[in-house]
Amino acid sequence: MEILSTPNEARQFTRSLRAKGIRIGLVPTMGALHAGHLSLVNQSQQACDATIATIFVNPTQFAPSEDLSRYPRTLEQDYEMLEAAGIAAVFVPRVESMYPPGFSTYVDPPEIARTLEGNCRPEHFRGVTTVVMKLFQAVPADSAFFGKKDYQQWKVIEAMSRDLDVGVDVVACEIIRESDGLALSSRNRYLDPNERRRALRLSMALKELEQAISAGERDVATLQGGMRQVLVSGDGVSQIDYAVIVNANTLVPLSTLDRPAVALIAARVGQTRLIDNRELCFGSKLLGGR
Ligand code: AMP
Numbered sequence: 001m002e003i004l005s006t007p008n009e010a011r012q013f014t015r016s017l018r019a020k021g022i023r024i025g026l027v028p029t030m031g032a033l034h035a036g037h038l039s040l041v042n043q044s045q046q047a048c049d050a051t052i053a054t055i056f057v058n059p060t061q062f063a064p065s066e067d068l069s070r071y072p073r074t075l076e077q078d079y080e081m082l083e084a085a086g087i088a089a090v091f092v093p094r095v096e097s098m099y100p101p102g103f104s105t106y107v108d109p110p111e112i113a114r115t116l117e118g119n120c121r122p123e124h125f126r127g128v129t130t131v132v133m134k135l136f137q138a139v140p141a142d143s144a145f146f147g148k149k150d151y152q153q154w155k156v157i158e159a160m161s162r163d164l165d166v167g168v169d170v171v172a173c174e175i176i177r178e179s180d181g182l183a184l185s186s187r188n189r190y191l192d193p194n195e196r197r198r199a200l201r202l203s204m205a206l207k208e209l210e211q212a213i214s215a216g217e218r219d220v221a222t223l224q225g226g227m228r229q230v231l232v233s234g235d236g237v238s239q240i241d242y243a244v245i246v247n248a249n250t251l252v253p254l255s256t257l258d259r260p261a262v263a264l265i266a267a268r269v270g271q272t273r274l275i276d277n278r279e280l281c282f283g284s285k286l287l288g289g290r
Pocket residue numbers: 028029030031036037039040145146147148149150173174175176177183184185186
């Protein structure tokens with residue numbers, strides 16, 4: 001596995017493979033890898049001839065008050081996991097090589113970035129679109145793999161890629177969970193045992209939502225009320241940023257469940273901000289993609 005450290009090096013490596021007709025899959029990450037990241041790597045390995053992962057904790061997507069400085073960094077372990085997965089290369093740029101002195105060009109995020117995470121974290125998606133565009137330039141891949149765990153981020157990158165004719169096929173991968181339902185996240189490392197238990201409220205709220213829908217409930221206000229109840233009851237989450245059911249494609253609020261929808265939750269447990277979601281399908285399709 002090659003370790004690439006500058007955008008130029010990454011571009012030359014990628015171009016040399018593509019010149020041989022090798023189809024490249026890109027898997028962008030911020031490191032502290034877990035089975036969720038590896039599922040993206042595996043899907044890339046299956047769909048493409050070679051995979052290039054990236055590890056970069058992107059400062060421009062963190063607000064000053066957020067966890068940039070304490071974000072978990074486990075580089076040696078990450079290398080071992082990626083090596084074992086058999087990928088061609090990992091691109092691990094330093095902050096100065098992505099944002100050298102004088103850097104001042106940003107990608108203005110699409111409309112779909114303005115709601116939900118965009119409300120809670122105003123500069124976040126501008127940092128995401130900018131860094132993903134830069135990663136697409138450094139690693140001009142055929143396909144890029146993103147997790148539905150970050151549902152809105154997937155939609156933002158999809159819209160950006162379409163609007164700016166990026167020419168990379170954006171592939172979305174299903175959420176990987178612990179056996180008790182908690183969605184895997186690098187930030188789960190922040191949770192102490194008590195918080196870990198409280199964090200289960202997010203997946204429980206989504207599960208109970210699914211049950212309520214199966215039982216016939218279609219009123220979004222009622223369903224959202226039920227989710228919030230599960231989130232806060234007993235030893236629940238510390239704060240709900242949002243717990244909503246919206247149009248799965250546009251993220252526009254719904255009043256009744258009459259089209260493909262997604263339930264999205266962002267909540268804090270202690271100091272840790274967690275997100276989770278569940279796609280809700282209707283008509284001939286069964287709930288939750290079953
Ligand atoms: P991150 O390192 O948190 O920026 O995540 C890198 C990529 O992995 C993003 O596309 C995430 O959506 C994806 N990802 C993170 N956690 C999971 C998970 N539990 N299941 C599937 N994909 C995930």
